[in-house]
Amino acid sequence: MKDKDTFTGCLSRRQLLEIDACTQCGECLKFCPVQEVTGNPLISPPEKIRLFREFIRATEGLGARLLGGREIDRKLLEDFSHAVFECTTCGACSRHCTVGISTQRLWPMLRKEMVRRGLGPLGPQAGMPGAIRETGNPYSKPSAERFAPWFPEGVVVSEKAEIAYYAGCTGAYEAQPMVRGDVSVLSAAGEPFTMLPPEEEVCCGFPLFITGQHDLLEDLTKRLVSAYQERGVKTLVCSCPCCVNIMSRDWPIFFGKDLPFRIRHITQYAAEALRSGRLRIAGELRERLIYHDPCYLSRGVGVIDEPREVLRAIPGAELIEFDRHGLASRCCGAGGAARKVFHDNAIATGRLAIDEAVAKSADRLILSCPACYAKVNEALQGHDKQVRITDIMELLAGLVERR
Ligand code: SF4
Numbered sequence: 001m002k003d004k005d006t007f008t009g010c011l012s013r014r015q016l017l018e019i020d021a022c023t024q025c026g027e028c029l030k031f032c033p034v035q036e037v038t039g040n041p042l043i044s045p046p047e048k049i050r051l052f053r054e055f056i057r058a059t060e061g062l063g064a065r066l067l068g069g070r071e072i073d074r075k076l077l078e079d080f081s082h083a084v085f086e087c088t089t090c091g092a093c094s095r096h097c098t099v100g101i102s103t104q105r106l107w108p109m110l111r112k113e114m115v116r117r118g119l120g121p122l123g124p125q126a127g128m129p130g131a132i133r134e135t136g137n138p139y140s141k142p143s144a145e146r147f148a149p150w151f152p153e154g155v156v157v158s159e160k161a162e163i164a165y166y167a168g169c170t171g172a173y174e175a176q177p178m179v180r181g182d183v184s185v186l187s188a189a190g191e192p193f194t195m196l197p198p199e200e201e202v203c204c205g206f207p208l209f210i211t212g213q214h215d216l217l218e219d220l221t222k223r224l225v226s227a228y229q230e231r232g233v234k235t236l237v238c239s240c241p242c243c244v245n246i247m248s249r250d251w252p253i254f255f256g257k258d259l260p261f262r263i264r265h266i267t268q269y270a271a272e273a274l275r276s277g278r279l280r281i282a283g284e285l286r287e288r289l290i291y292h293d294p295c296y297l298s299r300g301v302g303v304i305d306e307p308r309e310v311l312r313a314i315p316g317a318e319l320i321e322f323d324r325h326g327l328a329s330r331c332c333g334a335g336g337a338a339r340k341v342f343h344d345n346a347i348a349t350g351r352l353a354i355d356e357a358v359a360k361s362a363d364r365l366i367l368s369c370p371a372c373y374a375k376v377n378e379a380l381q382g383h384d385k386q387v388r389i390t391d392i393m394e395l396l397a398g399l400v401e402r403r
């Protein structure tokens with residue numbers, strides 16, 4: 001491919017308008033976590049949009065049409081691609097954008113364009129498609145180890161049921177207290193639920209989507225949707241915000257029509273079960289809890305109230321907030337598949353959350369995303385400030401009445 005070929009093939013009409021609409025006002029800069037920890041202006045949202053607009057003009061603008069497209073300097077393209085992949089896709093810039101650009105949807109498409117040009121993905125991200133083809137997960141872990149190490153004893157999984165639980169790769173392999181908590185809470189709620197066998201519960205496709213490697217997405221989606229459909233599933237519950245995001249927003253596109261079931265985050269399920277009385281809290285917890293909103297849960301799919309409803313239902317617990325919370329939350333640093341490539345950024349950003357939790361005298365930092373869980377725990381190691389980190393379902397599972 002020549003570097004003067006079209007740059008617009010991966011973008012929707014709306015995204016082309018968004019690229020044109022950026023006024024370079026810089027308002028979003030104040031909220032970008034990567035800016036906060038690197039101070040590198042090349043990674044800023046307006047600079048990425050400005051450069052991409054230049055690429056489009058040089059190859060498809062009026063001058064290009066009249067006189068032929070210009071070749072884009074390869075080094076500039078490489079630097080741009082690096083910046084697009086260093087972003088955590090947290091979407092904070094989107095939340096604060098003065099003209100309403102949906103960057104959390106735009107950045108992955110720019111990554112897809114960079115992959116198409118052979119300029120991405122970066123580092124270990126390139127091994128993901130092969131790992132998923134061979135093992136069903138991006139970590140190259142055996143499917144035999146997907147559930148066995150953490151699945152709670154005595155929990156019954158039905159062959160068929162209207163509710164299904166999808167553990168997800170990051171939860172199953174890298175945040176096991178969290179998925180153990182999910183299954184324990186589902187069991188305590190008393191409704192039958194089903195799960196796919198470990199070799200059938202393949203990756204939801206999010207790591208491939210977010211790194212611009214889209215070739216396997218249709219196949220993964222169709223395999224998973226068909227498998228749940230065969231089990232009579234009406235509600236698919238998962239705890240990873242990235243899974244929830246791709247399932248509810250992108251699976252219908254790859255599946256070719258509406259899904260035959262609805263997607264729920266585990267906190268939505270638990271809040272509803274607490275409201276209806278199916279779940280009852282037996283204990284109490286006299287602690288100050290601070291809750292971190294995962295970017296793909298709050299800004300991604302708008303699940304903000306339910307986790308707080310769960311935490312407020314715990315007798316004795318006091319819920320406190322980060323300065324930036326809900327739709328305005330600050331990324332933990334682990335998003336966008338950047339955590340294994342830009343390790344230092346992720347650790348520095350995770351420590352900002354730990355520092356604020358400590359400054360506000362929180363007894364626990366409550367998380368509800370496996371990527372946050374893995375990285376913020378890593379950020380805690382060797383840090384001079386310490387706070388107890390607990391997943392929201394791990395916490396709830398320890399307090400609910402058992403059936
Ligand atoms: S998505 Fe997040 S990390 Fe990426 S540019 Fe926007 S604010 Fe920065």
Ligand code: SF4
Nearest residue numbers: 022023025026028097
């Ligand atoms: S806030 Fe929106 S319009 Fe302003 S620089 Fe950022 S992306 Fe562009």
